[in-house]
Amino acid sequence: MGQPLRVGLVGCGSISGQYLATIAKLPQLELVAVGDRDTARADRVAADQGVRALSVSALLANPSVDAVLNLTIPSAHAEVALAAIAAGKIVYGEKPLAATTVEARQIVEAATAADVLIGCAPDTVLGTGIQTARRAVDGGLIGMPVAASATMVTPGHERWHPDPDFYYQPGGGPLLDMGPYYVSALITLLGPVIEVVGMSSRLQAVRTIGSGPRAGQQVPLAIDTHVTGVLRHENGALSTLIMSFDAVGTNSSPIEVHGSLGTLAVPDPNRFSDPVLLRRLGSTDWERQPISAGYVDASRGYGLADLAATPDGQEPRTGGALALHVLDVMESLLTAATEGHTVSVKPLIARPAAMPLTDLTD
Numbered sequence: 585m586g587q588p589l590r591v592g593l594v595g596c597g598s599i600s601g602q603y604l605a606t607i608a609k610l611p612q613l614e615l616v617a618v619g620d621r622d623t624a625r626a627d628r629v630a631a632d633q634g635v636r637a638l639s640v641s642a643l644l645a646n647p648s649v650d651a652v653l654n655l656t657i658p659s660a661h662a663e664v665a666l667a668a669i670a671a672g673k674i675v676y677g678e679k680p681l682a683a684t685t686v687e688a689r690q691i692v693e694a695a696t697a698a699d700v701l702i703g704c705a706p707d708t709v710l711g712t713g714i715q716t717a718r719r720a721v722d723g724g725l726i727g728m729p730v731a732a733s734a735t736m737v738t739p740g741h742e743r744w745h746p747d748p749d750f751y752y753q754p755g756g757g758p759l760l761d762m763g764p765y766y767v768s769a770l771i772t773l774l775g776p777v778i779e780v781v782g783m784s785s786r787l788q789a790v791r792t793i794g795s796g797p798r799a800g801q802q803v804p805l806a807i808d809t810h811v812t813g814v815l816r817h818e819n820g821a822l823s824t825l826i827m828s829f830d831a832v833g834t835n836s837s838p839i840e841v842h843g844s845l846g847t848l849a850v851p852d853p854n855r856f857s858d859p860v861l862l863r864r865l866g867s868t869d870w871e872r873q874p875i876s877a878g879y880v881d882a883s884r885g886y887g888l889a890d891l892a893a894t895p896d897g898q899e900p901r902t903g904g905a906l907a908l909h910v911l912d913v914m915e916s917l918l919t920a921a922t923e924g925h926t927v928s929v930k931p932l933i934a935r936p937a938a939m940p941l942t943d944l945t946d
């Protein structure tokens with residue numbers, strides 16, 4: 585292995601702890617600086633990690649930063665990513681790539697023009713759960729894929745997140761917040777999407793914060809909180825989505841993929857390594873599949889290490905083009921829901937490359 589990738593982290597909020605733990609674990613990554621518009625937050629994380637807290641502009645200008653890890657809120661993703669690309673840095677960010685497809689396209693175009701690598705969460709699709717399922721599909725274990733379902737329901741993140749406002753503003757909502765895990769997994773399993781339909785609704789006019797210093801405060805809603813739709817993949821398979829912040833729970837498998845010879849129960853695409861089950865035609869048993877592909881014991885941030893190791897000339901497995909397509913699919917579904925008609929999507933990507941079974945800590 586060569587020198588570790590020197591990482592400057594921007595956005596020291598709730599999710600940053602999981603990335604910091606991964607950076608500490610992986611020899612491929614080294615934290616060199618942190619920044620946040622809330623400087624007290626950045627100072628606390630910097631002291632804890634033994635690195636410098638810098639203003640965002642100073643972090644982007646710092647020559648010892650190779651890559652910017654953008655963990656800001658969705659409405660800030662584009663601003664930070666574009667500034668980092670302009671500074672010539674590799675950029676890997678939290679999902680969605682941007683709050684809108686228009687902004688996401690600007691990021692991809694700017695990165696291409698500057699010849700800078702960009703990538704985006706979710707990297708859960710690189711874990712052993714989704715990659716083992718993909719290998720089963722590619723290996724013909726379910727025969728010809730016909731359809732999939734993806735179900736994510738929760739009564740809402742405001743019950744546990746101390747600053748949940750962004751979940752209820754444009755760029756948030758159940759589809760844009762949780763859809764990236766499910767849509768990225770469906771594209772990994774079944775390939776790009778060419779057409780969508782959708783419908784959406786909302787149960788409540790405001791949400792009430794359930795924890796932290798703002799507990800009891802009400803958050804206004806600018807978006808629908810229950811979203812359903814169907815995606816037509818390029819290979820003809822149809823995926824049905826239910827994404828909700830308005831429902832209590834579900835007993836469904838997070839994703840199921842149905843084929844002519846079997847059905848796969850695919851684990852939660854917001855996690856890395858849960859088991860995959862296969863039910864074959866003519867059997868009532870659900871057989872646990874041996875782990876056969878993906879990063880072993882992965883956690884948030886593996887996508888950045890994978891991005892940095894992408895061979896020249898190849899599209900990263902969690903690259904900007906995939907994240908743009910995922911956002912385009914989700915936004916088109918919301919347009920279909922609002923306007924009441926089918927919306928065509930230009931795939932513009934190939935199905936991401938499959939992962940061999942890999943342990944980055946070896």
Ligand SMILES: NC(=O)c1ccc[n+]([C@@H]2O[C@H](COP(=O)([O-])OP(=O)(O)OC[C@H]3O[C@@H](n4cnc5c(N)ncnc54)[C@H](O)[C@@H]3O)[C@@H](O)[C@H]2O)c1
Nearest residue numbers: 595596597598599600620621622655656657658660678679
């Ligand atoms: N919280 C989770 O469990 C979770 C899980 C997976 C993914 N995510 C994603 O991670 C991202 C961040 O979520 P979070 O829950 O950590 O949010 P958060 O509000 O807890 O933290 C975001 C941080 O970014 C900082 N910030 C915002 N705009 C900025 C800007 N322009 N420049 C510099 N700093 C800025 C804020 O001050 C804050 O410290 C979101 O895209 C979210 O979808 C969150």
